Amino acid sequence: MKKHFTFQLLFLLAVSVFILSCIRNDDEGAPVFPEGSTESVNLWVQDSMKRYYYWAEQMPAKPDYHLPVKDFFKNLLSAQDRFSFAVDTQDPSSYPRSVRNMYGFDYAVIQLANGNVVTTVKLVMKNSPAFNSGLERGMMITKINGTAITAANAEELTSSIKDKTVIELRVGNWKNGAVTDEKNITVYYGYSFEQPLESKIFEKNGKKTGYLYIYDFPDGITSSLNQKFAAFKAAGIQELILDLRYNYGGSVSSAAALCSMIPSGISSSSPFIIYKGNKNGGEVKRTFARQIAYDPAALDFNALRTNALNLNKVYILTSRSTASASEIVINNLKPYMQVIQVGDVTLGKDMAGFMVEDKRKPKKISWQLHPVIYKVFNADGEGSYNNGISPQIAASEYAALPLLPLGDSQETLIAEAMNNIYSKSAGKNALDGSIKILFQSDTPSAAIGK
Structure with missing residues (x-):
């Protein structure tokens, strides 16, 4: 079984990294912090990134060790880096969230040649919460949690449902250029299993x-x-x-x-x-x-x-x-x-990259780094x-x-x-220029109207 996180973009090379350095930096004059403190974790993050990070030479020389770990990690990243992330295995809220990995589906908001804006379900994962609720590829979504989807609110709506554990969808079928046979579907947050070929x-x-x-x-x-x-x-x-x-x-x-x-x-x-x-x-x-x-x-x-x-x-x-x-x-x-x-x-x-974590037993640092x-x-x-x-x-x-x-x-x-x-x-x-993709739930950072 495998969790499906949005943009789980750092794929494993089937190796695991053994990091021992937790509270010391071998560089002369480097700070030393009490074991278990936020600062000591940040120092471990910095040491790990110096060793493995593709853009290590661009990292700030004197970062603020007092920042929360996630903010500290982000401050080390290159402006060219869209993909590195860090998670705290003891804090589920630190993991990337998306419509796909929470509910098992994705959708696109598109503008048709006549100017009308519609939302279509493009992916429903097998044996996912969405699948089990009866959602199907090709269905049209007219409302999310009672709010009609528009080009202006699509990104905000997508962001809001990632903070919920249950969502209400108003869906219908597309026939003769219109949405028909509308009904309500309730989708609960849950796990999606491995997808079959x-x-x-x-x-x-x-x-x-x-x-x-x-x-x-x-x-x-x-x-x-x-x-x-x-x-x-x-x-x-x-x-x-x-x-x-x-x-x-x-x-x-x-x-x-x-x-x-x-x-x-x-x-x-x-x-x-x-x-x-x-x-x-x-x-x-x-x-x-x-x-x-x-x-x-x-x-x-x-x-x-x-x-x-x-x-x-x-x-x-x-x-x-x-x-x-x-x-x-x-x-x-x-x-x-x-x-x-x-x-x-x-x-x-x-x-590409691999996961960097503390492999000591017992583990003293719960954070996992997924750097480029x-x-x-x-x-x-x-x-x-x-x-x-x-x-x-x-x-x-x-x-x-x-x-x-x-x-x-x-x-x-x-x-x-x-x-x-x-x-x-x-x-x-093949490529109809009159149809515009306004928003896709699996690319929430994409510009509206692209």
Whole structure:
């Protein structure tokens, strides 16, 4: 089981950091504070960040050790850093909160060509509180806790429901350009379980195309991936569509395992990824086999390759919620095959890290740090996509309402990929400029009207 935190963007490298320094700094003249004090915790935070943080050299030389720990941590961060965070394991309120990780769904507020503003449910996680309450992708939300959603209040409404443990939604279906059959749904705060891989096989004109939706990349996913690819291989698929549109990332090792099963011509010694850290971290290169092996629960490279599809091209569906390990899949397959990206520009997290915590027994510091530690590059040294990776086929999944289920061959992004596969051209309405995305619940910092 795994908690789904919004922008859980620092994916694990399957290592754990053993930090002993808690109340001392070895630098000459460094302060010493009583063990257990806020200042001593902040000194540990500073020592840890000096050692691992990618932008360590930009950290302030004389920070204020008397600040609350979370504020102290934020003051150490570079202006370029959108992703590092810290949590206190003894304080649940310190963890990132989002509609998705609290209730198991996400929505988008969009402006239609006629100027009307509507809100559509774009994601409902399986076996989540939202799923169990009857919420479905494609439903329209007209009110949240009795308040009608507008372009002006969407962000404020989203922020407010993150402080609640139960929310009331007024929802309906989209028919003939209007919301019909409205009803109320109550969604309680709760846990969402691991999301299953979902696959389909489409066939047209004698050509078979495999479709695989991957919600995230947890450690231990390789057996499930192997089963899906074994089915694809047995069916003789000739094309592959990977749906990573809502995939925030996860384990780099799991991403490497997926990548190992798609192209032809790779071996256990083929380079997969390059990590570049600060002066302490230096540069680290890993092959497919070595990166996969960092997940102790993973099948090894050779076992995975028995079901490899040996393709020379792959289609990947993306959105602004495609991040981290998902972006590594896109970028790191490029040296080995043609990658045709369909959808929107990705988030732009070209970096990685691992959790830093006190591993002493008994533990004396309850804080966990999730700092950016490395910039990541593919086998050709290509990376630096902090502004996101742009698609070859630009398309909006909101071009046609209601949103169809993921895996439906007529769903907008899937249909765009299929058009390219079977007719070698993108659809005419792939990117409808008259439809504007005003707000998305999984990107609350995005500007309204973007």
